[in-house]
Amino acid sequence: MGTFIDFIIEHLAQFLQFTAFANMTIGHVIMICIGLYFIYLAIAKEFEPMLLIPIGFGILIGNVAFAPGYQIGIYESGSVMNYLYFGVLQGIYPPLIFLGIGAMTDFSALISNPKLILIGAAAQLGIFGAYCLALALGFSPTEAGAIGIIGGADGPTAIFLASKLAPDLLGAIAIAAYSYMALVPVIQPPVMKLLTTPKERLIRMKPPRAVSKVEKVIFAIAGMLLTTFIVPSGMPLLGMLFFGNLLRESGVTKRLADTAKGPMIDIVTILIGLTVGASTQATTFLTLKSVGIFALGAASFVVATFGGVMFVKILNLFLKEGNKINPLIGNAGVSAVPDSARVSQVVGLEYDKTNHLLMHAMGPNVAGVIGSAVAAGILLSFLA
Amino acid sequence: MQRRIKHFLTGIAVLLLIFVGTNVAKSQSAGDLKFNEILVLNDSSAVDDFGMHTAWIEIFNSSYNTVNIGGCFLTDDLSNPTKYWIPTGDPATLISARFYTVFWADDKPTRGIFHLNFDLKQAKTIALYNADGKTLIDKVDIPADQKPDITYGRPNNESTQWVYLEKSTPRSNNDYTKKKSAGEVFVEIDPYGIGMTIIAMFVVFLSLAILFVIYKNMGRFFIRRGAAANTPKSGEVKVSTKFSEEEMSGEVNAAIAMALYMYQNELHDYENTVLTINKVSRNYSPWSSKIYTLRKSPR
Numbered sequence: 001m002g003t004f005i006d007f008i009i010e011h012l013a014q015f016l017q018f019t020a021f022a023n024m025t026i027g028h029v030i031m032i033c034i035g036l037y038f039i040y041l042a043i044a045k046e047f048e049p050m051l052l053i054p055i056g057f058g059i060l061i062g063n064v065a066f067a068p069g070y071q072i073g074i075y076e077s078g079s080v081m082n083y084l085y086f087g088v089l090q091g092i093y094p095p096l097i098f099l100g101i102g103a104m105t106d107f108s109a110l111i112s113n114p115k116l117i118l119i120g121a122a123a124q125l126g127i128f129g130a131y132c133l134a135l136a137l138g139f140s141p142t143e144a145g146a147i148g149i150i151g152g153a154d155g156p157t158a159i160f161l162a163s164k165l166a167p168d169l170l171g172a173i174a175i176a177a178y179s180y181m182a183l184v185p186v187i188q189p190p191v192m193k194l195l196t197t198p199k200e201r202l203i204r205m206k207p208p209r210a211v212s213k214v215e216k217v218i219f220a221i222a223g224m225l226l227t228t229f230i231v232p233s234g235m236p237l238l239g240m241l242f243f244g245n246l247l248r249e250s251g252v253t254k255r256l257a258d259t260a261k262g263p264m265i266d267i268v269t270i271l272i273g274l275t276v277g278a279s280t281q282a283t284t285f286l287t288l289k290s291v292g293i294f295a296l297g298a299a300s301f302v303v304a305t306f307g308g309v310m311f312v313k314i315l316n317l318f319l320k321e322g323n324k325i326n327p328l329i330g331n332a333g334v335s336a337v338p339d340s341a342r343v344s345q346v347v348g349l350e351y352d353k354t355n356h357l358l359m360h361a362m363g364p365n366v367a368g369v370i371g372s373a374v375a376a377g378i379l380l381s382f383l384a
Numbered sequence: 385m386q387r388r389i390k391h392f393l394t395g396i397a398v399l400l401l402i403f404v405g406t407n408v409a410k411s412q413s414a415g416d417l418k419f420n421e422i423l424v425l426n427d428s429s430a431v432d433d434f435g436m437h438t439a440w441i442e443i444f445n446s447s448y449n450t451v452n453i454g455g456c457f458l459t460d461d462l463s464n465p466t467k468y469w470i471p472t473g474d475p476a477t478l479i480s481a482r483f484y485t486v487f488w489a490d491d492k493p494t495r496g497i498f499h500l501n502f503d504l505k506q507a508k509t510i511a512l513y514n515a516d517g518k519t520l521i522d523k524v525d526i527p528a529d530q531k532p533d534i535t536y537g538r539p540n541n542e543s544t545q546w547v548y549l550e551k552s553t554p555r556s557n558n559d560y561t562k563k564k565s566a567g568e569v570f571v572e573i574d575p576y577g578i579g580m581t582i583i584a585m586f587v588v589f590l591s592l593a594i595l596f597v598i599y600k601n602m603g604r605f606f607i608r609r610g611a612a613a614n615t616p617k618s619g620e621v622k623v624s625t626k627f628s629e630e631e632m633s634g635e636v637n638a639a640i641a642m643a644l645y646m647y648q649n650e651l652h653d654y655e656n657t658v659l660t661i662n663k664v665s666r667n668y669s670p671w672s673s674k675i676y677t678l679r680k681s682p683r
Contacts, residue, residue, distance in 0.1 A: 131577045131581070132577035141570060227595070230590065374591050382566065382570050
């Protein structure tokens with residue numbers, strides 16, 4: 001009988017060693033708190049809930065401490081989470097997300113006022129500002145490139161590039177990119193207000209002209225060919241973006257477009273969010289490098305906003321009265337679609353209740369998506 | 385019609401010219417295989433799977449995809465290109481991307497598919513032919529002055545020149561020197577990232593500026609075309625409309641679209657039934673009869 005009780009006690013003790021309580025570290029607790037905070041932000045504050053809920057819950061999943069060797073963790077070969085993470089590591093999910101983005105994006109604002117495209121280029125300054133800062137802080141060139149792309153304010157692009165240049169930092173970069181995208185309404189307005197005068201904020205822009213279907217179809221094809229001929233390494237992202245847009249604009253592939261912008265992008269968003277969140281295991285995530293990445297990410301958003309707004313101000317020097325651009329749409333050059341365009345609208349309405357900037361801001365906003373993908377391609381070409 | 389066909393054919397010809405002029409893409413097939421290193425006099429170098437020191441030939445898959453060498457031919461006699469047929473259907477003949485495989489030139493083909501039916505003692509040339517036995521994939525002339533255990537090969541994977549190598553490296557890269565990554569090389573010259581910023585911003589601006597130029601001009605073209613379409617031809621009486629497509633701003637279009645949307649979606653309360661004018665007939669069928677689908681009560 002005594003032997004049997006010993007047997008029970010011994011196995012209970014053994015089982016306890018397998019529980020998360022026994023393997024928990026302070027790092028896991030911190031990460032779980034961060035995950036809970038993300039979920040709180042998503043539900044209570046409605047900050048990017050589509051992203052923060054999967055990422056936040058992924059953080060919880062990734063930080064349930066387990067005994068290694070049972071194919072449980074995301075970094076253990078053969079585990080379910082490891083299989084799902086494969087799409088992140090190999091850069092499969094980001095192009096699929098771009099396909100969906102292409103299928104849901106209306107480039108009319110851009111086509112009707114093509115000079116807005118250039119704002120999308122100027123705002124990429126944030127990427128290279130962060131790249132320079134990261135080099136100065138001692139990050140390796142590939143790490144600096146992967147960190148810099150946070151400034152593009154584009155989660156899928158950041159994941160795509162980080163998976164190629166610095167897979168070790170992927171979790172931190174993805175979390176930083178998505179966190180700051182959610183915080184666009186907090187980060188951008190002070191910079192926009194600081195850089196503009198009251199008179200500039202009241203500039204009214206001409207309403208965009210109607211764009212024909214032919215123009216939209218040509219845009220999807222010409223846009224893909226031109227951008228990928230210049231930067232072929234951006235092809236996975238740009239190709240899928242414009243392909244999705246052609247599905248939408250051709251008018252004859254409605255079912256495909258609906259799938260791309262509906263169920264497919266939803267599925268991939270769930271997978272990418274959950275696995276990126278789960279990749280933040282305390283043991284790999286809580287490092288000084290992650291702190292540096294978060295600091296650089298914030299700086300890159302500020303620089304990107306600065307670049308966009310200042311470019312519009314400079315452009316206005318050469319534009320005739322009546323054709324001038326409201327510099328409050330300069331911030332939308334980062335590719336956080338449509339959040340940064342919404343910020344332009346909200347800040348614009350603060351100064352003139354009847355001056356709606358949303359449609360104008362969508363131009364640089366979608367140009368920013370193209371610009372950040374091109375920038376990612378350039379970094380990949382030089383650093384990989 | 386003839387003019388259209390002429391334009392179409394001209395377009396095809398231009399596309400073909402562009403294709404021919406720029407076709408440098410890799411085919412990702414057996415054509416990407418190339419000889420990489422050979423050892424003619426093997427005294428104490430690598431041993432085969434029978435523990436024998438024999439001459440060997442290393443082949444490199446220069447493509448970025450797995451290539452099957454099965455079905456190709458190896459020979460030491462150009463007048464007999466199909467001297468040794470590499471068997472098909474064996475997974476060992478699959479060469480991974482940027483990887484190597486070794487054939488033993490020992491004239492003992494009974495020892496396995498990687499053992500050739502010739503050796504290199506008298507060989508002046510070795511060649512690899514495609515599965516058709518005619519298309520030459522790669523060929524190497526072997527100098528006469530071969531030394532024991534000194535391999536002859538390409539100094540690196542991209543080189544076209546052949547030299548005597550300091551180390552024999554079967555199934556691995558001939559260039560074993562420490563290399564800097566592209567990023568490290570870039571940062572050596574540009575430690576603060578200023579150069580990268582200038583180049584990258586230039587390229588981003590260039591890409592989007594080209595789109596800008598094209599769309600600016602295309603926009604003008606479409607506006608002109610729209611205006612021309614609205615201008616009545618001579619003798620034609622055109623009913624004047626208050627708004628042309630171009631005169632209507634995006635905001636007007638948005639308002640119309642919103643009104644239509646609301647009309648279509650919010651006109652009625654939500655109803656979960658379908659109204660139909662089709663005849664609803666309920667013809668009797670034993671397949672749908674309740675009598676046959678209900679369990680009978682026990683007596």
